[in-house]
Amino acid sequence: MPSPTMIPPERYVDEALAALRPLGAITTRLEDAHGLVLAEDVTAALPVPPWTNSAMDGYALRAEDAAGAAEQAPVVLPVSGDAPAGSAPAPLAPGTAMRIMTGAMLPEGADAVVRVEDTDQSPGPHPLPGRIAIHAAPAIGLNVRRAGEGCAVGDPVMRAGTLLGATAISALASVGRGEVLARPRPRVAVVSTGAELVDPGRSLAPGEIPDSNSLLLAGLVRECGAAFAGARRSADTAEDLARALVEAAQDADLVVTSGGVSAGAFDPLTMLAARPAGPGARVRIGFAKVAMQPGKPQGRGDIVADDGREVPLLCLPGNPVSVLVSFTLVVAPALALLAGHPRATAAAPASRARAAAAWTGPRGRRQYIPVRVVGAPDPLPEPLPAPPDGTGPALPWVEPTHRLGSGSHLVSSLGAAQALAVVDEGSTGARPGDVVSLIPLPSPARPH
Numbered sequence: 001m002p003s004p005t006m007i008p009p010e011r012y013v014d015e016a017l018a019a020l021r022p023l024g025a026i027t028t029r030l031e032d033a034h035g036l037v038l039a040e041d042v043t044a045a046l047p048v049p050p051w052t053n054s055a056m057d058g059y060a061l062r063a064e065d066a067a068g069a070a071e072q073a074p075v076v077l078p079v080s081g082d083a084p085a086g087s088a089p090a091p092l093a094p095g096t097a098m099r100i101m102t103g104a105m106l107p108e109g110a111d112a113v114v115r116v117e118d119t120d121q122s123p124g125p126h127p128l129p130g131r132i133a134i135h136a137a138p139a140i141g142l143n144v145r146r147a148g149e150g151c152a153v154g155d156p157v158m159r160a161g162t163l164l165g166a167t168a169i170s171a172l173a174s175v176g177r178g179e180v181l182a183r184p185r186p187r188v189a190v191v192s193t194g195a196e197l198v199d200p201g202r203s204l205a206p207g208e209i210p211d212s213n214s215l216l217l218a219g220l221v222r223e224c225g226a227a228f229a230g231a232r233r234s235a236d237t238a239e240d241l242a243r244a245l246v247e248a249a250q251d252a253d254l255v256v257t258s259g260g261v262s263a264g265a266f267d268p269l270t271m272l273a274a275r276p277a278g279p280g281a282r283v284r285i286g287f288a289k290v291a292m293q294p295g296k297p298q299g300r301g302d303i304v305a306d307d308g309r310e311v312p313l314l315c316l317p318g319n320p321v322s323v324l325v326s327f328t329l330v331v332a333p334a335l336a337l338l339a340g341h342p343r344a345t346a347a348a349p350a351s352r353a354r355a356a357a358a359w360t361g362p363r364g365r366r367q368y369i370p371v372r373v374v375g376a377p378d379p380l381p382e383p384l385p386a387p388p389d390g391t392g393p394a395l396p397w398v399e400p401t402h403r404l405g406s407g408s409h410l411v412s413s414l415g416a417a418q419a420l421a422v423v424d425e426g427s428t429g430a431r432p433g434d435v436v437s438l439i440p441l442p443s444p445a446r447p448h
């Protein structure tokens, strides 16, 4: 059970989300809309297809003019011209055929298209023949795509809240839209606190460490489809932090900080929050202890930007694994809400697995531990506990990405993390064979 001084993770996330509103929708050109959330219900402004056209390269004709055509008894028709794609053909005189290309407008009077393969002509680029012999009788409508058969003007096409991927955007283009109302990508600025932080790759003086959290947060922001609006570093003073936060808020819809939220004598966020009249006048922060491990100390509030906007602020603990876990649980759903995803909620376990190794965890805090998928141990642990809802498909096996198991500082093994395994607050870790839930981690898009 969570300790009475700590709040359950879901409650903290719900409270954080309740303080946010989706970003205002803006008119966006379709070529800029990929990855955004649609903010209007769309109906078709054009029929699809916009006009009746041919589904094949061949000859447009009246079906009745070739009735009875067969391999052994071809029907011969004169060819009156070409109907290339991209132009309106002349009407088709009765008793004639017109050469037509796939997608070209069907001439008025025609009601069927015979494929070139079903004539005496060979496929490909050739001069227009004077006549053709047809080897198969066409039915009315053969190889004809009727105007509006895919969708009529006014038909509902897409609902507000749809994530605009490649397929959705192509559908919008096909029904006549060049721009749509969509919510912009949330811009996220990062502020890392800590006098010990130096640029990655620099040699370290005693007490210094590479700033890995700024890059972790920048990448996670992008992997969630949001726009990274830059990282700043603040020294461990309330003045410096207040300056960095107000600067960060200028070009951001959300500011995320790492570090400085626990019980240290120099934790700058707690110092800033304690001095609301001074440098903190434009920054409001409240803190919470959340029953999760890692990620127990959390903060949230807002910053009054120069233009008067109240920019939401999420303050994550500084330990790198705490940043990953807090981002997944708190920041990712916050970004989904700002971006306009209709069902932005706390990250939910998506699947289950079995622990391939033992690891320890704290009773009273729900554990989120980075894991990777491994092969089944040999021999299998015995007894193998059944999943709570009985047997199901065989579960994958996972182990902590670091040989030390749980540790919020174990950043060097994070590159192997495929998911967060969740162990409930009543346990003190996992034994081999235990069933755990998995929360997927954001990941960079993989080329196919």
Ligand SMILES: Nc1nc2c(c(=O)[nH]1)N[C@H]1C(S)=C(S)[C@@H](COP(=O)(O)OP(=O)(O)OC[C@H]3O[C@@H](n4cnc5c(N)ncnc54)[C@H](O)[C@@H]3O)O[C@H]1N2
Pocket: 192, 193, 194, 196, 197, 209, 210, 211, 212, 213, 214, 258, 259, 260, 261, 262, 263, 264, 267, 294, 295, 296, 297, 316, 317, 318, 319, 320, 322, 408, 409
């Ligand atoms: N007396 C107590 N001490 C601590 C408590 C507590 O309840 N009582 N909670 C612990 C827990 S849990 C956590 S989590 C941390 C959170 O600390 P802070 O958020 O104040 O973070 P820092 O002290 O600034 O840093 C913690 C750790 O992470 C490293 N760090 C910080 N920023 C970065 C960065 N940008 N890149 C890489 N690594 C970073 C920093 O060097 C520290 O090692 O507090 C515990 N203490």
Ligand code: MOO
Pocket: 292, 293, 294, 295, 296, 297, 317, 319, 322, 408
């Ligand atoms: O909660 Mo801290 O994030 O355990 O290490």
